[in-house]
Amino acid sequence: MDGTKLTRRSFLKATGATVAMAGVASSVAGASGAEQAKTHRPYTEGGIAPVSDKVVTSGCMWCQSGCSMKVHVQGGRIVNIYGNPDDPVTEGRLCPKGQNNVNVLYNKYRLKAPLKRIGARGTSESYQEISWEQALTEIAEKLKTVKEKYGPEAFAWWVAGRSESQARAGLTGTFEKLYGTPHREGTGPFCNFAGSSASNSILGHNNPPWTYTRDDFGGADWYMLVGSNMAATKVVTFGMVNDERIKRKAKLIVVDPRMSETGSRADVWLPVKPSTDMALALSMMYHIVEKNLQNNDFINSKVLGFDKLKAFLLEKKYTPEWAEKVSGIPAKTIRELAEEYAKTEKAIIMGNAGLSHHTNGHHTHRAFFMLAAITGHYGKPSMGYASGNAGATPVGSISVPAEKEVKPKRQRLGKSPVAWVEPMITGKPYPIKAFMSCCNPLVQWGDHERVVKALDNLEVSVYYNMYPSVETLYFDYILPVSPWAESGGLGPVSDERRNVFTPQIINPLHQAKPERWIFIELGKKMGWGDVFKDEYKDPVVLQRAMSKKNGFSPERFFAKKDGALRGPLPTPDAPEIGTLYTEKNGVPGKKGQFPRPSGKIEIWTEELEKAYKVQGLSPLPEFYADPEVGMKDGLPYLEYLDDDTSEGVTSQLIGKMRALRVKIKQPAGPELSGFDMYLTTGKPSAAHFGDGTHWVGTLQEQMPDQYCLIHPEKAMELGIQNGDTVKVMGVKGEFTAKAWLYEGIRKDTVFVPNSYSHKQPYSQWKSINSIVNKDKRCPISDQTNYKGLVCKVSRA
């Protein structure tokens, strides 16, 4: 080998003179870029992206960043996507997912035609192509039969997904009301409904105070990101914040069991023990009230329940020393952070799924809201606490004539779609027999065998999406969906309340159809053609009809250079508002600076006390960890007094629906042995979002495998080397992943990213959610306990 190399290099030397001469000739020929294009072959076999004949302003379909985009079209084909320099949030920047929307469309794996299952579940051989007419006729007939046999509450619809927000907002609620089911839900209970429900409970509204602009979110002097890998989940925004941090020497603290991409930029990285973040908020508050550092003026005029909170913190002795023992964050650091935060006016704390994916998600968020409230961090730009992905602002819908609306007679069974599984299997407390989904229950929900069993018990199941994910081997009907540029509509709402209007740019490919078209045709077959009008198949017409009473009209979208509108826009001419919860703005369309009944921030009131007590909890955030962590370490955890087959109680906090009662158990000591590590999870990198990105080769190659971050010392102890396939065994089962030896993680914790599955085209991994216990959920928000599990790791 070496000999060959040497010979070739010698040859190079020998020919050096010739090279130099040829070089002169060539560079003369290519003196300018324009000439290059004429005289040289294109730079690759694919060729450079052709100069577009049309550039269309559009929005990205993926995440809650709501980026405006410039879509380049040539000859009716989308050839490239750039950022939109006229977008004040993105400043023309785009993450890998946004750009790869091109490859989402022109993708060989797309679902191409409607399919019907005619054989056993679990294999693609059981499916045959059918026409749209046959598919929708049969689905409508089965939905009608289910309604007659079991009542309208027996139909459940998971309307979440990465497709399109206009059809979801505008039409699925209409369908729900005409059918009469209470069971329609989005992604909230899998993302950050813990955060939005906490925000509602204390500020009176779900949205964060800030906008992702330099003068608001970008303008703080002190940031603490808790359980938020913004660099991967809100890429462009974190890029801006990081830029501001460097320019203005702002301080960044990142609280996360692993040094994420975000943590790698931090001045202080705090590797907290999974599921114990609440202890950080509680002990920071303890130190603040002990040292009298709270903002009394703000509290006196704008906060209810501070005295109760103070007494509670002192009584429970949530000291920094206690928090150090529970969370692993040094008491000294907690004191310093508390003092810095209390004294810095422009200070932002943000939480995200790292807090929400726990049984204590709601109360952890509440504790951080309280921390921001008692230090006066609301009312101006560049301050506050909030959770990312905290939900939409109303964009309107097609109204249902009052005489046609069917009111459900039975109470909705839980907030999370996961709560539907047991009623599907057992028929208790009443049966659910029909299920439509555009998301991935067989990847995202825990206990996958149980979910398959639930599908077996249904009279009809329908999956509609873009790619042949694992669900396409189990559902009865598979419908191919046309995403964003084929469909037109609205991009998903951003954290900071923006939707971008997405025009239809190209015709649907294959036999795929926009969701809007599917819902209208299905609605017509249900006999509701007078409500589901054909004209609504045009996204502009539908948008106009949806915006009769609000400000999200097509004309207002088109008048904006970024195609984006920021809610709430409660009236047609309501102005777009920046920072929320200011004395001037409050929340448009709602009463008071903080739209709680009192108009103030409500930490504790008698009404709240009653509302939480129904489920066995208090508005004051008593500490408990996730069940597996609690059992392993002897920390308090939840015992569930009801389960998904129970009548339970009616939630007084998140809408009238069945909620579960719990009790905080104080174990005498550890109750679970044999597991020496914690498992935490999150997004693999900026490349991925749910199942969908794994079908796009140029995204998949950016983070191709389900990896397992493990500390090198722990790996050495276990005989694991970098790149080894390791087995991660939890209480509910096991999966494998590729070891990535990484010093930036707690020695007692492994991180394995979510969203991989065994039915993806480029790499196949059993989903980590296969070891998630679907029954362990936050009793208030109903969020699943994805993070904060225990495990042991070995070489596979």
Place this chain on the structure above:
Amino acid sequence: MSQYTIMVDLERCIGCKSCEAACKLENGVPMGRYRTKVMWVNPQGGNKLYFVSMPCMHCANPACKESCPVGAITKRPGDGIVLLDKERCIGCRYCSWACPYGAMGFDENNMVADKCTYCAHRLAREEQPACVTKCPGHALSFGRKDELLARASSEGRKQRDINIGKAGPSTFYLERLKP
């Protein structure tokens, strides 16, 4: 000649690989091949995780150019961009071996080398390289090297020395503020 360059800020890069995606779409680079690549450098010995975006260095003395037996690689007068003439390229891959930065790719379909051009076709339209315009981290800046060096120095930023042998890379890196 006033050399064009990309200034890569290691403090601003957040590892998102948007530059990779931008390059691929703009230049038709397929899955599995790169004209620019982001390396994640693991945290080690107390140093934090960081990311290195690696386009072509468009060197002052390009090893690829010197190694090419048929003169297919040239350094453009006027802006110093190193370009490859694919019609002249014989696919010998000497350039890939010679490049000390691993920047030279190979187009297996046409059996020719493949490299970053700083998006010369976009520059001709007075547009910036695709990777630079889309960078979420504001970590990539494009321009004349003397001007970017002056900007870095006025912001008190240190440059990382990545010169290998006599290559004289033009693309340059700003060191992290704290490792």
